[in-house]
Amino acid sequence: MDSNKFTSAGAAHQNTTRQSNVDLKLKLNKFKMLPVTVEFSGGAELLCGNVKKHDVDLPGQQNKWQIRNLLVWIKDNLIQERPELFLLGDTVRPGILVLINDADWELMGELDYELQEKDRIVFISTLHGG
Amino acid sequence: MCNVEDQERNGSENLPVSSSGKSLTGSGCVKCGEPGVLVTRIHDSFCKSCFQVYVVHKFRSAIGKSKLIRDGETVLVAFSGGGNSSALLHLIQDGLSLRAHKRLRFTPTLLHIDESCISGVRSDELRQKREKIRQIMIKSGFPSYWTQLEQSLNIYPELSSKSMSKSKSSENPASPNSLWLTDLGQEPAPNQVPDDPPLEESRKLQDLIKSFKSSTAQEDFIHNLRNQLLVAAAQQLGFSKILTAESSTRLAVHILSDIAQGRGSQVSLDTGISDERNPGVMFMRPVRELNAKELAMYNSLFGVDTVFMPTLTTKTSIASSIERLTETFVTGLQADYPSTVSNIVRTSGKLGGPDVKRTDKCSFCQSPLDTDVGKTSALGAVLFSQHMSRPKMVDPKDNKERVSDGPVYSNGTHTPIASMPNLKEALCYGCRLSLHEFDGDTSMLPTLITKRAMWSIQERQKDELSGYLLEEDVEVNGVG
Ligand SMILES: [Zn+2]
Numbered sequence: 001m002d003s004n005k006f007t008s009a010g011a012a013h014q015n016t017t018r019q020s021n022v023d024l025k026l027k028l029n030k031f032k033m034l035p036v037t038v039e040f041s042g043g044a045e046l047l048c049g050n051v052k053k054h055d056v057d058l059p060g061q062q063n064k065w066q067i068r069n070l071l072v073w074i075k076d077n078l079i080q081e082r083p084e085l086f087l088l089g090d091t092v093r094p095g096i097l098v099l100i101n102d103a104d105w106e107l108m109g110e111l112d113y114e115l116q117e118k119d120r121i122v123f124i125s126t127l128h129g130g
Numbered sequence: 131m132c133n134v135e136d137q138e139r140n141g142s143e144n145l146p147v148s149s150s151g152k153s154l155t156g157s158g159c160v161k162c163g164e165p166g167v168l169v170t171r172i173h174d175s176f177c178k179s180c181f182q183v184y185v186v187h188k189f190r191s192a193i194g195k196s197k198l199i200r201d202g203e204t205v206l207v208a209f210s211g212g213g214n215s216s217a218l219l220h221l222i223q224d225g226l227s228l229r230a231h232k233r234l235r236f237t238p239t240l241l242h243i244d245e246s247c248i249s250g251v252r253s254d255e256l257r258q259k260r261e262k263i264r265q266i267m268i269k270s271g272f273p274s275y276w277t278q279l280e281q282s283l284n285i286y287p288e289l290s291s292k293s294m295s296k297s298k299s300s301e302n303p304a305s306p307n308s309l310w311l312t313d314l315g316q317e318p319a320p321n322q323v324p325d326d327p328p329l330e331e332s333r334k335l336q337d338l339i340k341s342f343k344s345s346t347a348q349e350d351f352i353h354n355l356r357n358q359l360l361v362a363a364a365q366q367l368g369f370s371k372i373l374t375a376e377s378s379t380r381l382a383v384h385i386l387s388d389i390a391q392g393r394g395s396q397v398s399l400d401t402g403i404s405d406e407r408n409p410g411v412m413f414m415r416p417v418r419e420l421n422a423k424e425l426a427m428y429n430s431l432f433g434v435d436t437v438f439m440p441t442l443t444t445k446t447s448i449a450s451s452i453e454r455l456t457e458t459f460v461t462g463l464q465a466d467y468p469s470t471v472s473n474i475v476r477t478s479g480k481l482g483g484p485d486v487k488r489t490d491k492c493s494f495c496q497s498p499l500d501t502d503v504g505k506t507s508a509l510g511a512v513l514f515s516q517h518m519s520r521p522k523m524v525d526p527k528d529n530k531e532r533v534s535d536g537p538v539y540s541n542g543t544h545t546p547i548a549s550m551p552n553l554k555e556a557l558c559y560g561c562r563l564s565l566h567e568f569d570g571d572t573s574m575l576p577t578l579i580t581k582r583a584m585w586s587i588q589e590r591q592k593d594e595l596s597g598y599l600l601e602e603d604v605e606v607n608g609v610g
């Protein structure tokens with residue numbers, strides 16, 4: 001884990017919320033940010049402002065980050081238009097291939113996979129129009 | 131790319147469990163037991179090297195089984211830059227390399243059709259993508275040609291020695307066409323970014339496409355236009371075979387949408403290993419036994435560059451056309467039932483094809499005409515409703531349009547253009563349905579269609595006339 005990132009983010013947080021300083025410190029120690037790489041191709045990138053590669057720091061949270069949480073986060077933070085062309089219900093739209101560190105996500109537990117630091121998650125649309 | 135190691139790292143720390151509850155500890159490669167990188171069919175996982183063997187085998191067996199390509203033959207490879215054709219190009223390069231177990235015996239030439247005009251925008255982004263495609267083609271080391279979908283408007287059908295006026299490079303003097311085809315290898319390498327197509331021609335094609343009222347008809351029309359341009363380009367360059375890169379997923383979508391769009395009789399031509407409906411030029415589909423996921427995975431594992439070019443339905447609703455809706459349906463089924471695609475394709479393989487040697491062909495898609503059917507058919511119903519809406523043109527005796535409203539002449543030119551009702555007589559049922567959505571002027575249609583239709587109608591009128599005279603004779607004789 002990148003400790004610089006952790007402390008600077010923590011400092012910013014402390015300035016804005018003074019009350020329950022102790023609680024917050026505890027929380028920050030427990031819930032570190034998770035740096036991962038998210039990539040889109042095959043036309044899926046068009047929904048994300050035409051940017052293919054996103055190096056992101058997922059905010060710390062109590063539970064471990066799973067792909068199912070990542071999809072919600074992507075919908076809220078990276079997808080700029082037509083989320084229904086990326087998500088269907090709580091999973092990715094059929095026809096979009098998901099790779100976790102170059103391996104088929106079907107071998108990795110799909111939605112239940114727990115993200116690790118520096119994981120590379122790739123979404124490739126195999127659909128004709130993207 | 132150290133996928134196998136990554137997988138090991140992740141796999142050993144916390145053994146993931148899939149949503150269905152099955153443990154993935156046993157998900158080693160079915161061939162060698164090494165950690166897998168993908169699941170192809172139900173419960174089958176492969177490691178990277180066994181997956182490569184699997185893909186190469188599917189490709190080689192499609193090429194070999196058909197025995198359609200002779201040793202040393204030169205073939206044209208349609209290269210769009212998208213995932214499927216990029217995988218095909220990589221497989222060909224791999225098969226021709228010295229390390230290939232049994233080297234491929236044909237020589238490829240690449241052809242790219244620039245279809246950027248379909249999106250209706252001209253942007254630096256599209257120019258960059260075009261440049262990337264060009265670089266990939268040049269880097270392949272194969273002879274490479276570049277053309278534009280606009281050129282399909284300049285195709286002059288066979289049976290004519292006349293050549294179109296616009297001529298930049300005439301490779302094959304035997305071909306009636308002199309379409310604009312740039313040889314990428316002969317260009318000075320840098321600063322020669324493929325230009326935007328000529329604005330006027332782009333507008334002409336865009337207006338034509340927009341004259342079709344539904345996205346379904348537009349897609350169908352573009353599909354046939356592209357195929358006819360590939361054929362004309364192959365003829366001009368002297369090729370008799372074109373390799374295209376439809377995946378089994380793509381073919382399954384085509385099979386169902388063909389049926390939904392009145393092209394049921396063409397399913398086996400549209401999806402088989404080879405398609406011989408165009409005289410002198412055969413289409414072949416060497417990756418038809420690999421599905422979309424396998425090809426995308428292949429590209430990802432072997433670092434194959436792909437360029438996504440927006441299509442007519444990019445960023446549109448999942449139900450914007452029959453083809454797109456069918457794709458949503460098929461991929462949705464495939465996600466839950468992984469043998470969906472292969473079952474659809476295999477079933478269609480059992481369908482008999484029409485006789486491609488028949489002389490009465492659709493003036494557009496060149497399929498054997500499927501419109502010689504009884505009055506109680508779907509076609510009969512469509513014709514009937516068309517006749518009802520144009521009662522004055524119908525001969526009440528036999529429900530046939532009169533011959534007399536035959537070819538009309540559009541103003542300004544000396545080219546006789548078939549009027550719409552007659553034009554449709556020269557088209558297959560599927561092309562008639564698409565043309566039914568066309569509300570532009572007949573003169574906007576590509577010469578390719580109107581010329582062929584006119585010749586075909588003239589032929590038929592001659593036949594009908596002689597048949598009529600014969601009938602008259604019989605009647606006269608009977609009375610006498
Ligand atoms: Zn293996």
Ligand SMILES: [Zn+2]
Binds near residue numbers: 492
């Ligand atoms: Zn047709």
